[in-house]
Amino acid sequence: MTLDDTLLPILYMLAAMGFILAIKWLGSPATARRGVVVGEIGMLIAVVATLLRFEVVNYQWILVAFFLGAAVGIPIAYKMPMTAVPQRTAFSHACGALASALIGTAEYYKGLTQGGLTKVVMIALIIETLLGFLTFTASMMAFGKLQEVLAQRPITFKGQNFLNLGVFAVAAGIGVALIVSPEQTVLFPLFAALALLFGVLLIIPIGGADMPTVIALLNSYAGLSAAAMGFVLNNKLLIVAGALDGSSGFILAIIMCRAMNRSFSNVLFGAFGQLQTTAAAAGEAKPVHSASAEEAAQILDSARNVVVIPGYGMAVAQAQHKLKEMFELLTRRGVDVRFAIHPVAGRMPGHMNVLLAEADVPYDKLWEMDDINPEMSNVDVALIIGANDVVNPGAETDPHSAIAGMPIIQAYKARTVMVIKRSMNPGFAGIDNELYYRDNTLMLFGDAKAFLSSIVKELGALAKV
Amino acid sequence: MGTYEFDLWVFMLAAFLGFQLIRGVSPLLHTPLMSLTNAISAITVVGAILLTGEREASTLSRILGFSAVFLAVLNVVSGYLITDRMLKMFKKREPQKK
Numbered sequence: 001m002t003l004d005d006t007l008l009p010i011l012y013m014l015a016a017m018g019f020i021l022a023i024k025w026l027g028s029p030a031t032a033r034r035g036v037v038v039g040e041i042g043m044l045i046a047v048v049a050t051l052l053r054f055e056v057v058n059y060q061w062i063l064v065a066f067f068l069g070a071a072v073g074i075p076i077a078y079k080m081p082m083t084a085v086p087q088r089t090a091f092s093h094a095c096g097a098l099a100s101a102l103i104g105t106a107e108y109y110k111g112l113t114q115g116g117l118t119k120v121v122m123i124a125l126i127i128e129t130l131l132g133f134l135t136f137t138a139s140m141m142a143f144g145k146l147q148e149v150l151a152q153r154p155i156t157f158k159g160q161n162f163l164n165l166g167v168f169a170v171a172a173g174i175g176v177a178l179i180v181s182p183e184q185t186v187l188f189p190l191f192a193a194l195a196l197l198f199g200v201l202l203i204i205p206i207g208g209a210d211m212p213t214v215i216a217l218l219n220s221y222a223g224l225s226a227a228a229m230g231f232v233l234n235n236k237l238l239i240v241a242g243a244l245d246g247s248s249g250f251i252l253a254i255i256m257c258r259a260m261n262r263s264f265s266n267v268l269f270g271a272f273g274q275l276q277t278t279a280a281a282a283g284e285a286k287p288v289h290s291a292s293a294e295e296a297a298q299i300l301d302s303a304r305n306v307v308v309i310p311g312y313g314m315a316v317a318q319a320q321h322k323l324k325e326m327f328e329l330l331t332r333r334g335v336d337v338r339f340a341i342h343p344v345a346g347r348m349p350g351h352m353n354v355l356l357a358e359a360d361v362p363y364d365k366l367w368e369m370d371d372i373n374p375e376m377s378n379v380d381v382a383l384i385i386g387a388n389d390v391v392n393p394g395a396e397t398d399p400h401s402a403i404a405g406m407p408i409i410q411a412y413k414a415r416t417v418m419v420i421k422r423s424m425n426p427g428f429a430g431i432d433n434e435l436y437y438r439d440n441t442l443m444l445f446g447d448a449k450a451f452l453s454s455i456v457k458e459l460g461a462l463a464k465v
Numbered sequence: 466m467g468t469y470e471f472d473l474w475v476f477m478l479a480a481f482l483g484f485q486l487i488r489g490v491s492p493l494l495h496t497p498l499m500s501l502t503n504a505i506s507a508i509t510v511v512g513a514i515l516l517t518g519e520r521e522a523s524t525l526s527r528i529l530g531f532s533a534v535f536l537a538v539l540n541v542v543s544g545y546l547i548t549d550r551m552l553k554m555f556k557k558r559e560p561q562k563k
Contacts, residue, residue, distance in 0.1 A: 019505045020482065026498055027489040032552045039505060040545050050511045056518030061531045065517070069538025076539075077546030082554075085496060088547065092503050092540050099536040103512045106529035110516075113523075120469045219499055223506045231472050233512055239472055240479040245506035247483030252495060343492060350495030357554040364557055368492055 004054055011049035012237040018042020019241050023248070029363060046237060082358040083315055086211065086347040087146040093218045094139035100225040101132025101192075107232055108188060117182040124231035126175040130195050131225035137199030139218050145203070146211065146347055154207035161269050164201045171195050202268065208312070209389070211347045213256040213267045220249025252349050259343035259369075261395075261405040288424070291442040293451060296418055297458030299442075300326075303380035303416075305336040307372060309409050310352050311345045313386015313421070317448035320359040323385065326452055327361060329459045338365050340372040340409050342390035373410050382414035385448050386421075392433045402431055417441040420448050497551045504544025510537035 022039030025031040050056065080088055104125050111117035117125075144150035171194035174187050206214050223245025230238030257264060291299075300306060308327075314320060327337050339361065345352045353366055376382070384391055391411040394401040411417050412435055419436060421443060435441055444451055490498050510533075516522065517530030 015508075019508075020486070022501060022505065023483070023486045023498075024489070026494060026501055027486070028491060029494065029552070029555045029557070032494060032497065032555070033549060036501065036545055036549045036552065039501060043504070043508070043541055043545070046508060046511055047514070050514045051518075053515070055520075056514060057520045058518045058522070061517050061527060062514055062534055065513075065531050065534035066538050069535045070542050073539040073542030074546065077543040077550065080547070082551075085500075085547075085551075088543070089496075089499055089503065092500070092544060095536040096503060096506055096509065096540050099507070099509050099513060099533040099540075102529040102533045102536075103509060103516060106516050106526045106533075107512075110523070110526055216499070219503065223502065226506045226509045227476060229509055229512050230476075231469065233515070234468055234472065235511065236472070236475050238508055238511060239476050241505050241508040243476050243479035244483040244486070245502040247480045248487045248498065248502040251484060251487045252499065255492075255495075341492070348496060349499060350492060350497070353493045354496045354551055354554070357551070357556070360554075360556065362558040363493055363555050366493060 008049055008053065011045050012235070015042040015046035015049070016237050016240045018045065019244060023244060082354060083318060084147075085354055086215065086351060087143055089215060089348055090139045090143040090146055090218070093215070093222045094136050094143060096222045097132045097135035097139060097218075097225055099132075100222070100229055101129050101136060101195075103229060104129035104132055104225075104232070105188075105192065108182070112183065112185065119179060121232055122179040122182050124228045126179055126191075128225050128228035128232060129192065130171065130175060131221045131228065133192050133195035134199035134202070135218050135221040135225065137196045138203050138214075139199075139222075141200055141203035142206075142211065142214060142218065145206070145208065152208040154205045154210075156205050160201075160205060164198065164269070167194055167198045167201060171198055205269075206267075208347065209344070210267050212344050212349050212351070213253050213260070213264075215348045216249050216252035216256055217264070217268075218249070220246050220253060223247075223249055256344055256349060259407060260403070261407065286437045288436050288443045289439070289441065290445055291418070293444070293454030294458050296442070296444055296451075297455045297462060299416060299418070300330060300335065300381060300383070300455065301333060301459060301462050303335055305338070305379055306330060306381045306383060307367075307376070307379050307411075307414065308337065308339045309345075309382060309384045309387050309391055309411055310339065310341070310356070311385065311387025311390060312347060312351075313388075313448055315346055315351065315355055315386070317386065317450075319385060319448040319452050320355045320361075322449050322452035322456060323356075324359040324361055325456045326459065327365075329456060329463065333459075333463065338367050338372070340367050340369065342369050342387070342409050345387055345390055369407060369409050376410045376413040379414040380416065382411040382417045384411055384417065384419045384421075385452075388421075388433055389431065391435060392431060393435055394431060394433065397434075411435065412438065415440065418444055420444045420446065420451050422447065493555070494552075497548050500544050500551070501548045504541055504548065507537045507540035507544060510534060510541060513537050 022035045025035030174191045227242025341352045393412045395403045395406040513533035
């Protein structure tokens, strides 16, 4: 019995317990920070235990990589603006997936010379590298779209799904061939290249508003890749941590899909943006009511309760801090202000909550869609900022709408609806929003941040009278 | 029971545990949740260390392992720190201003 046999499994088990508790405590804001600490302790135990294993003798490269990883990671963590959270998340999925893929590749070539590539190991290894490589390029593409290095618009072409599925089928076929006879070394680079290509192809037709689902799905893949590595290395800690990450991403993706009333395959292969050309022409000529900042401020000031519905437009305009100022002023004037958050508002799950928390909006003022909807008919003013499809009543009334059946925040039930919007251009789904033409709707045209500033100024003036 | 069978059981149970735990997470915290699980899945650093630190490792193993340690540590460090930075912002009600 060596130290490794007795102590190591216990240390790894402690690390796994740390991860499980971390997610458990993250469940509520009161215990969440404790969750991070216990997760860190788990990771520390796992790393130290691994460094002490008798196979690990060569430390210099490991330490250099530790140093470099920390040197890049720490500045990212502290300098990154909160509006860049979706990009950072996509980037970290890319890093994690690439790490898995590289380890899988190394294990494969090591196994060729040293043996050990049994069927089971090869199956796990192929899954690990397939998911790793495709998640790497897919996440980098998602990163590019979120960072707006690439166009956010979905790009579609004829035969796209056929091509995508074809590439995937060939990659999977080569994977099976490698499982059957691992010594066909020519195939491995080809396999890796196809997996990388598939990742790129997968994201090309994805538009910005589908990002929450896609990011969650990529999160899941990165986790499953890590779990597959656990099978290759016969390491339970990797299996547990990978399974936790895999199921987490998967559940989030399901929640996002439900919030859009769409299926996975529809998100991945449905190419939502195609509808843009046909739908946009429909409502151009219809008249809308618009209002100035002064009028808007007066309406808000005389309301008893206001529900603010933010969307991606708020994030783009970085309007959350101005929104907080408005919230403060109105609250001080006795107006009850709440925020209603649709699950797919923004570019990743929980995006709006983080931005509003950053602006110091207390989180008990943030309401979920299902909780706010029954109360919407008692609301004086619904103020929509940079959201469109998630408040489109067409989802409930028009069975032919592209978003038919999607659960929405029922802003139309409020006595007055105000919409801050740059122009009358339709939103991501390319669907005209009948909400804008209603008699109780006021359009506030302008940049969200600039318009909110004017409202805040007007409210300030009202307060002095 | 073969080791892979045992591993499959572990995977299945951990996945179910994951489903149950994630369901309990408020949508309020979905973004921090994603960055935390991302940091946790950087546990691949264990595989990377084993590969890089081996006495007899080939140059290829060393290079790939080194890159993987770098990428995983990057995720561990930035993942935990950002999660904590985000969670610090979630406050119930701010101190009353006079």
